[in-house]
Amino acid sequence: xxxxxxxxxxxxxxxxxxxxxxxxxxxxxxxxxxxxxxxxxxxxxxxxxxxxxxxxxxxxxxxxxxxxxxxxxxxxxxxxxxxxxxxxxxxxxxxxxxxxxxxxxxxxxxxxxxxxxxxxxxxxxxxxxxxxxxxxxxxxxxxxxxxxxxxxxxxxxxxxxxxxxxxxxxxxxxxxxxxxxxxxxxxxxxxxxxxxxxxxxxxxxxxxxxxxxxxxxxxxxxxxxxxxxxxxxxxxxxxxxxxxxxxxxxxxxxxxxxxxxxxxxxxxxxxxxxxxxxxxxxxxxxxxxxxxxxxxxxxxxxxxxxxxxxxxxxxxxxxxxxxxxxxxxxxxxxxxxxxxxxxxxxxxxxxxxxxxxxxxxxxxxxxxxxxxxxxxxxxxxxxxxxxxxxxxxxxxxxxxxxxxxxxxxxxxxxxxxxxxxxxxxxxxxxxxxxxxxxxxxxxxxxxxxxxxxxxxxxxxxxxxxxxxxxxxxxxxxxxxxxxxxxxxxxxxxxxxxxxxxxxxxxxxxxxxxxxxxxxxxxxxxxxxxxxxxxxxxxxxxxxxxxxxxxxxxxxxxxxxxxxxxxxxxxxxxxxxxxxxxxxxxxxxxxxxxxxxxxxxxxxxxxxxxxxxxxxxxxxxxxxxxxxxxxxxxxxxxxxxxx
Amino acid sequence: xxxxxxxxxxxxxxxxxxxxxxxxxxxxxxxxxxxxxxxxxxxxxxxxxxxxxxxxxxxxxxxxxxxxxxxxxxxxxxxxxxxxxxxxxxxxxxxxxxxxxxxxxxxxxxxxxxxxxxxxxxxxxxxxxxxxxxxxxxxxxxxxxxxxxxxxxxxxxxxxxxxxx
Numbered sequence: 001x002x003x004x005x006x007x008x009x010x011x012x013x014x015x016x017x018x019x020x021x022x023x024x025x026x027x028x029x030x031x032x033x034x035x036x037x038x039x040x041x042x043x044x045x046x047x048x049x050x051x052x053x054x055x056x057x058x059x060x061x062x063x064x065x066x067x068x069x070x071x072x073x074x075x076x077x078x079x080x081x082x083x084x085x086x087x088x089x090x091x092x093x094x095x096x097x098x099x100x101x102x103x104x105x106x107x108x109x110x111x112x113x114x115x116x117x118x119x120x121x122x123x124x125x126x127x128x129x130x131x132x133x134x135x136x137x138x139x140x141x142x143x144x145x146x147x148x149x150x151x152x153x154x155x156x157x158x159x160x161x162x163x164x165x166x167x168x169x170x171x172x173x174x175x176x177x178x179x180x181x182x183x184x185x186x187x188x189x190x191x192x193x194x195x196x197x198x199x200x201x202x203x204x205x206x207x208x209x210x211x212x213x214x215x216x217x218x219x220x221x222x223x224x225x226x227x228x229x230x231x232x233x234x235x236x237x238x239x240x241x242x243x244x245x246x247x248x249x250x251x252x253x254x255x256x257x258x259x260x261x262x263x264x265x266x267x268x269x270x271x272x273x274x275x276x277x278x279x280x281x282x283x284x285x286x287x288x289x290x291x292x293x294x295x296x297x298x299x300x301x302x303x304x305x306x307x308x309x310x311x312x313x314x315x316x317x318x319x320x321x322x323x324x325x326x327x328x329x330x331x332x333x334x335x336x337x338x339x340x341x342x343x344x345x346x347x348x349x350x351x352x353x354x355x356x357x358x359x360x361x362x363x364x365x366x367x368x369x370x371x372x373x374x375x376x377x378x379x380x381x382x383x384x385x386x387x388x389x390x391x392x393x394x395x396x397x398x399x400x401x402x403x404x405x406x407x408x409x410x411x412x413x414x415x416x417x418x419x420x421x422x423x424x425x426x427x428x429x430x431x432x433x434x435x436x437x438x439x440x441x442x443x444x445x446x447x448x449x450x451x452x453x454x455x456x457x458x459x460x461x462x463x464x465x466x467x468x469x470x471x472x473x474x475x476x477x478x479x480x481x482x483x484x485x486x487x488x489x490x491x492x493x494x495x496x497x498x499x500x501x502x503x504x505x506x507x508x509x510x511x512x513x514x515x516x517x518x519x520x521x522x523x524x525x526x527x528x529x530x531x532x533x534x535x536x537x538x539x540x541x542x543x544x545x546x547x548x549x550x551x552x553x554x555x556x557x558x559x560x561x562x563x564x565x566x567x568x569x570x571x572x573x574x575x576x577x578x579x580x581x582x583x584x585x586x587x588x589x590x591x592x593x594x595x596x597x598x599x600x601x602x603x604x605x606x607x608x609x610x611x612x613x614x615x616x617x618x619x620x621x622x623x624x625x626x627x628x629x630x631x632x633x634x635x636x637x638x639x640x641x642x
Numbered sequence: 643x644x645x646x647x648x649x650x651x652x653x654x655x656x657x658x659x660x661x662x663x664x665x666x667x668x669x670x671x672x673x674x675x676x677x678x679x680x681x682x683x684x685x686x687x688x689x690x691x692x693x694x695x696x697x698x699x700x701x702x703x704x705x706x707x708x709x710x711x712x713x714x715x716x717x718x719x720x721x722x723x724x725x726x727x728x729x730x731x732x733x734x735x736x737x738x739x740x741x742x743x744x745x746x747x748x749x750x751x752x753x754x755x756x757x758x759x760x761x762x763x764x765x766x767x768x769x770x771x772x773x774x775x776x777x778x779x780x781x782x783x784x785x786x787x788x789x790x791x792x793x794x795x796x797x798x799x800x801x802x803x804x805x806x807x
Contacts, residue, residue, distance in 0.1 A: 047777045047790035078779030245735030248776030283682065283719055284775050286788075324678050324717030327773065341677035341705070343716040400778055402737035408779035440736065474778075476736045490739055494773065500716075603797060605749075627745055629796055 011303035013311035025182040030139035035088040042074035048081035052101040073256015075170030076410040097122040123152035132184030165372040169256030177298035180259040188375035201271040207382035209394030214367030234362035240281040243327040244443025247474035249398040250368035254288035258295035264371025277318040327498035346546035389415035393459035403476040420454040434479040442471030445551030447558030483580035484563040489517035491555035506549030509540035525571035579641035593638035600630035726768035731785040735774030738781035
């Protein structure tokens with residue numbers, strides 16, 4: 001049953017009430033009658049075809065006993081989507097990969113009959129409990145696993161992960177609050193309401209060492225404390241304006257486990273003394289908004305949001321506001337201006353938003369992933385949390401491991417793990433036997449880290465020392481085919497478009513840097529340009545008003561620092577070694593490698609490639625638009641970059 | 643705004659003031675703080691922000707038209723010009739970029755013979771860049787209306803486009 005606005009459910013007044021819901025609903029999660037099918041239906045799953053699979057499965061098995069079809073969030077291994085988990089009838093829990101609409105019925109029907117269709121299995125699950133359910137016995141303890149199929153917990157993509165923020169993603173239906181409660185949800189809130197004074201909550205968060213997961217890494221407990229000290233009305237705000245291109249953990253949490261964010265906000269509100277919360281979500285995430293609305297309605301129905309929460313005097317309401325496509329609105333002061341219905345322009349932070357933010361009132365702003373960590377810290381304790389991670393960076397961080405890497409998806413790892421472990425162990429290295437070139441972290445404010453620093457442990461400090469930042473957790477892997485000058489230009493073009501325009505160093509400075517980079521990419525670079533870029537970078541960094549401008553030169557500075565040879569090749573030799581900048585290379589057929597398979601000629605949209613089958617082919621440079629289709633299509637590496 | 647687009651706006655758009663009242667009053671309580679969301683609802687209804695609706699909104703919630711114009715032009719999701727029947731959003735996020743998003747973006751411009759944020763003559767498509775829709779594992783990603791396509795290539799994009807009229 002999906003609860004809509006105004007529906008009244010049982011009012012949660014005690015921990016016992018939560019326990020009762022947990023008893024009722026953990027059956028569906030662990031011991032269903034018949035077969036249960038969980039289909040990963042976050043945006044990524046849907047993009048890979050999960051919706052069609054879901055509809056097909058539901059049509060064949062409409063609601064009812066025997067076989068139940070459910071939707072869940074994303075298990076993280078987006079590359080293998082649609083991901084479908086099937087369990088029940090005393091059989092092992094199996095995760096299938098790439099279950100498109102053509103395969104899903106065969107997989108379900110096979111499972112019912114005891115034929116597991118091993119070739120479609122990604123892995124089987126050894127233990128489906130989350131870290132908040134260790135008081136319960138492993139429901140799979142008595143079940144005989146399938147021989148010859150690896151466990152999910154052991155496969156390289158998962159075996160180094162520790163799931164705290166992503167604990168429920170992919171395991172529960174995000175539209176059912178009862179399933180969140182069954183996984184230990186809202187227990188932390190009830191404990192805080194009934195047993196902890198607000199200063200105690202803040203103390204635990206401070207001791208845990210939790211730092212903001214949105215970018216800057218400010219200690220969360222200290223932020224809460226400064227907000228709690230002030231008088232009058234104050235607000236708890238969630239920054240869900242996940243703007244860094246290449247990062248999508250917040251989307252996944254909101255779509256897969258929205259209640260974890262609501263519970264984190266509720267605890268923050270209780271600690272700070274706030275009665276009104278806001279979630280600012282970017283408009284590019286319509287599904288996240290939809291699931292949040294449902295989550296808020298459900299929490300209100302159970303008395304976990306609204307007035308008299310849990311039967312106490314504490315009241316808290318949450319409003320969702322959507323952005324309208326402005327990267328700068330991820331910056332705190334711009335976000336709050338946007339929440340007020342204004343243009344999202346940042347202001348100078350002589351007075352912090354904790355003191356004077358939204359509506360000029362004290363405002364505590366944390367990011368989605370930060371809030372999702374909070375309930376776990378309160379249940380497991382600050383010390384437990386502090387044992388994960390490094391001295392200065394505690395806990396885990398979710399990274400979106402994407403780009404030129406074999407296994408792409410969301411990975412949640414303890415701080416301190418090395419970049420090499422993430423890219424090569426979890427990510428499986430670079431596809432198509434290409435060479436690793438760099439990993440880009442921190443979005444447009446971050447930098448590109450080359451191979452010699454791959455053994456660096458990942459934490460806030462270490463990444464900053466390398467000239468990059470942790471940022472919100474985007475991790476984009478680049479291989480030999482990525483031109484680092486082009487990447488620097490890409491980020492500067494991005495920032496040029498997204499600069500709000502009110503301060504001159506950022507508006508004009510970034511534009512100038514982008515133009516110099518464009519010149520270099522077009523073969524019009526001058527030897528003095530590198531120096532000029534560095535000077536401009538120093539000026540922009542020093543005099544810009546907000547974080548966007550201050551960090552904007554980072555992608556250029558790190559690429560000059562680590563890949564200066566590529567800049568020089570562009571400027572002095574008029575060559576783009578990676579074959580990206582169109583003015584500086586051309587494709588040629590390698591006489592020794594071409595066997596005349598004719599594939600390139602068939603694929604060329606310009607009909608620029610000629611040659612008879614089994615004979616050497618030739619590219620007409622006049623017709624070639626350098627789209628790269630032939631380069632990617634050739635199985636014999638016979639198309640070379642000159 | 644180009645002249646033809648302006649003509650299209652003024653000739654074909656009739657404002658449904660009952661619906662505007664419903665959006666502004668009932669859905670968003672005439673609240674100035676909800677300006678961005680009201681504009682989104684209007685754009686959802688008309689496919690762009692018709693001029694007459696903005697002047698009406700200005701009076702209704704007491705926000706100067708200059709400020710509404712500021713908001714309407716600051717945020718990239720708003721359009722003052724009518725858009726095509728199908729909106730193509732090509733993801734130019736970093737993950738899509740390193741996997742060939744930029745060349746795909748050029749290819750679509752070639753196929754449709756339009757530039758960024760332009761609409762085809764027959765109003766069939768409007769082409770827009772989008773900076774990451776959070777499906778980075780499956781890039782390059784293209785969104786057409788509400789449908790998301792993953793691992794789109796220069797070779798299969800034509801087939802995808804053929805599905806929209």
